[in-house]
Amino acid sequence: MDNPPSSSPTPSTPTSAVSAGDFGAAFKGFLERTVAAAPVAEPVFAARLRAHFGTDPAALPIVAEQFEPSEHPNLQAALDAWLQPRERSFEAIGVTSEYKRFNGLGLADILTPGRTGLVGGSGPTVGPVEYVNIALDQNRVMTCLQFGLLLIRDGELPLAVLVCGPTERTVRDKGQVEVMAADRDRARAFLADLRAGMHEGNVYRGHVVSLALERFGSMRVKFHGLPTIAREDIVLADGVLERVERHTVGFAAHRDRLLTAGRHLRRGLLLHGQPGTGKTLTAMYLAGRMRERTVVLLTGREVGLIPRACAMARLLQPSMVILEDVDLIAEERDRQQPGCTPLLFELLNEMDGLGDDADVIFLLTSNRPDLLEPALAARPGRVDLAVEVPLPDASCRRRLFDLYGHGLTLRLDADGLDRLVDRTEGVSPAFIRELLRKAALLAVLPTGSSGSRDGDIDAIVVTDQHLDQAMHELVLDGGELTRRLLGAAS
Numbered sequence: 001m002d003n004p005p006s007s008s009p010t011p012s013t014p015t016s017a018v019s020a021g022d023f024g025a026a027f028k029g030f031l032e033r034t035v036a037a038a039p040v041a042e043p044v045f046a047a048r049l050r051a052h053f054g055t056d057p058a059a060l061p062i063v064a065e066q067f068e069p070s071e072h073p074n075l076q077a078a079l080d081a082w083l084q085p086r087e088r089s090f091e092a093i094g095v096t097s098e099y100k101r102f103n104g105l106g107l108a109d110i111l112t113p114g115r116t117g118l119v120g121g122s123g124p125t126v127g128p129v130e131y132v133n134i135a136l137d138q139n140r141v142m143t144c145l146q147f148g149l150l151l152i153r154d155g156e157l158p159l160a161v162l163v164c165g166p167t168e169r170t171v172r173d174k175g176q177v178e179v180m181a182a183d184r185d186r187a188r189a190f191l192a193d194l195r196a197g198m199h200e201g202n203v204y205r206g207h208v209v210s211l212a213l214e215r216f217g218s219m220r221v222k223f224h225g226l227p228t229i230a231r232e233d234i235v236l237a238d239g240v241l242e243r244v245e246r247h248t249v250g251f252a253a254h255r256d257r258l259l260t261a262g263r264h265l266r267r268g269l270l271l272h273g274q275p276g277t278g279k280t281l282t283a284m285y286l287a288g289r290m291r292e293r294t295v296v297l298l299t300g301r302e303v304g305l306i307p308r309a310c311a312m313a314r315l316l317q318p319s320m321v322i323l324e325d326v327d328l329i330a331e332e333r334d335r336q337q338p339g340c341t342p343l344l345f346e347l348l349n350e351m352d353g354l355g356d357d358a359d360v361i362f363l364l365t366s367n368r369p370d371l372l373e374p375a376l377a378a379r380p381g382r383v384d385l386a387v388e389v390p391l392p393d394a395s396c397r398r399r400l401f402d403l404y405g406h407g408l409t410l411r412l413d414a415d416g417l418d419r420l421v422d423r424t425e426g427v428s429p430a431f432i433r434e435l436l437r438k439a440a441l442l443a444v445l446p447t448g449s450s451g452s453r454d455g456d457i458d459a460i461v462v463t464d465q466h467l468d469q470a471m472h473e474l475v476l477d478g479g480e481l482t483r484r485l486l487g488a489a490s
Contacts, residue, residue, distance in 0.1 A: 043124070045095070046058070048151070052160060054158075057180065060182065061180070061184040063178070063179050064106070064177065064179075065194075066175065067176070068166075068175075069219065072134060072165055073134050074201065074204075075175070075177070076145060077142075077198070077203060078193075078194045078197030079163075079197075081197050082193055082194065087154070088153070088154050090152040091151045093126060093150075094126060095125075095147060096126070096127030097123075105162075106162065107162050110124040130147040131143050136203055138225065144165065146163075146165040157181075159186070159190060160179070160181075161178070162177070162178040162180075163175075164177075177191065177194065202316060204312070205316045206294055207223055207224075207295075208223070208225070208295040209221050209223055209295070210222050211302055211305045212302060226288055228288060229284055229288055231285070233285070234278065234282055236282070237390055237396060240388075248289075248320075249289050251267065252293065265357060265358060266355070266361075267361055269361065269383070270365075270366065270369070270385070270386040270387070271365045272365070272388055273389035274487050275428065275484070275486075276429060277487060278429050283324075293320050294318070294319040295319070295320050295322060296309045296321045296322070298321065303328070303343055306346045306350060310350040310360075317358060317359045319361070320363055321363070322365075323347070323363070325365060326372070327366040329347065344376075351382045352382065362383075391487070392427075394422075397421045397425075400433075401417060401420060404437075405462075408436065408440055408462050409460065409462065411461050413464055423471065427487060427488040428488065429487075434474065435467070435471060438470040442466045443466045474486065474488070
C-alpha cells in the first residue's frame with residue numbers, strides 16, 4: 001500500500017539579493033563601454049591645425065622658448081614687426097581650458113581630446129583671445145597678447161604660434177612662446193627672428209629705468225621721468241663739473257673716433273663727498289645730457305639686482321648704470337655687514353667683465369669714500385676717475401643763494417647777502433635750499449599762526465629777520481641730526 005503524500009510543503013532554494021554597490025559598478029561599466037564604442041570626434045584645435053598645415057599636426061615638431069615678464073612688451077613689439085610685411089597673414093584664436101590658469105597649456109595639450117567616460121572632462125575649446133595692458137613711459141600703454149594661438153602663413157609656409165604670457169596665477173612665472181612648423185629649423189628661425197626683433201625694438205632703450213623684484217622672484221622694469229636740469233643748476237667748484245663732463249659726455253660725443261684709435265669706452269666714475277653736496281643732482285644732469293643713453297638706476301633694496309641691471313645695460317648700450325651710496329655694499333671687508341660681500345663681488349665682476357668696446361658708464365656715488373673697498377675705488381678698469389664734490393666755497397654759496405632764491409624777493413640790508421655767505425660756511429647746497437624754503441614759509445605766515453594769508457598772491461618778500469629765524473630753527477632747534485641730514489658742519 002502506498003504511503004500517503006506528506007502534507008508539509010517542499011523547501012525552495014533561497015535567491016541571494018544583488019547589492020547596490022555591485023549594481024552601480026555594473027551600470028558604470030556598461031555606460032563606459034557605451035561611450036567608448038561611440039565615434040570620437042577630432043579635437044577642435046587638431047582639426048584646425050590639420051587644415052592649416054595640410055597634414056597630421058601630431059607629427060610636426062614644436063620648439064618652445066621662455067621669456068621674462070619684463071620682456072612681454074618687447075615680445076609684442078617683435079611680433080607686430082614680424083607680421084607687418086604684406087606677404088604674411090595670420091588668424092588669432094583664443095583657447096579656453098580649465099587647466100591653463102594653474103599649470104599652463106601648450107600646443108601638444110590642445111591637440112589631445114579631453115578625458116572621456118562617466119566622470120570625464122572637456123578638452124580645450126575655442127574662446128576669446130586674451131590681451132593685457134602693460135604700462136610704459138609717459139602714460140603709454142601697450143596691449144600685449146596674453147594667451148592665444150596664431151595661425152600664420154608666411155607666403156606659402158604655415159606656422160602655428162602659441163603665446164602664453166606670464167601671470168602670477170600659474171606655477172610658471174615666465175612667459176612662453178611655442179612654435180609648430182613643418183620642420184624644426186623653420187621653427188628655430190622664427191624664434192631667432194623674434195629675439196632679434198625684441199632687441200631692435202626694445203621698449204626700454206633710451207629711457208631711464210629701474211628694476212624691482214615682484215612676487216615669486218620675477219623682475220619688473222619701471223620707467224622714470226627725470227626733471228630737466230640746466231647746467232646753471234649745477235653749482236660746483238671751478239673745474240669739477242668740467243672733469244665729470246669730459247669723462248662722460250665727452251666720451252659719448254667722440255665714441256667712434258676713440259674706438260678707431262683703440263681707446264676703450266667702458267668707464268667707472270665715482271662721485272664722493274658729504275651728504276647734500278649735489279652728487280645725485282649731477283648724476284641726473286648727466287643722464288639728461290645724454291638722452292640717447294639708456295640709464296639704469298639702482299638704489300635701496302634693488303642693489304640685489306646688480307647682475308640683471310648690468311645685463312640690461314650691456315644689451316641696451318650705450319648705457320649708464322647709476323648706483324647711489326655704493327659704500328653700503330662696498331665697504332671694506334672687515335667692516336661689512338653680513339650679506340654685503342656677495343653684492344660687492346657681483347659689482348666688481350660686472351665692472352671687470354665688460355669688453356673694451358662696451359659703451360657702458362658706471363656712475364657711483366658715496367658719502368664715505370674712506371670705507372670703500374680699495375679694489376673698487378683705486379684699481380683702474382673698475383673706477384678710473386674719482387671726483388670729490390666738495391662743500392661750496394664762498395663763491396659757490398653766493399651763486400646758490402641766487403639759484404635757490406629765484407622767485408623770491410630778497411629784501412636784505414646792504415651787507416645782508418655777504419653776511420649770509422659768511423654765516424653759511426661749511427654747509428651744503430641742500431642746507432641753503434632748505435634755509436631759503438623755510439624763510440619763504442615764515443614770510444607768508446602771519447606772526448604766531450600756522451595758516452596762510454587769505455587772498456595774498458603778491459610776491460614773497462624775504463627779509464633778514466626771516467632768514468635769521470630760519471637759520472635759528474635749522475641750526476639750534478633742529479639739533480645735530482638735522483644738521484647732519486642737511487650737510488651742515490657742527
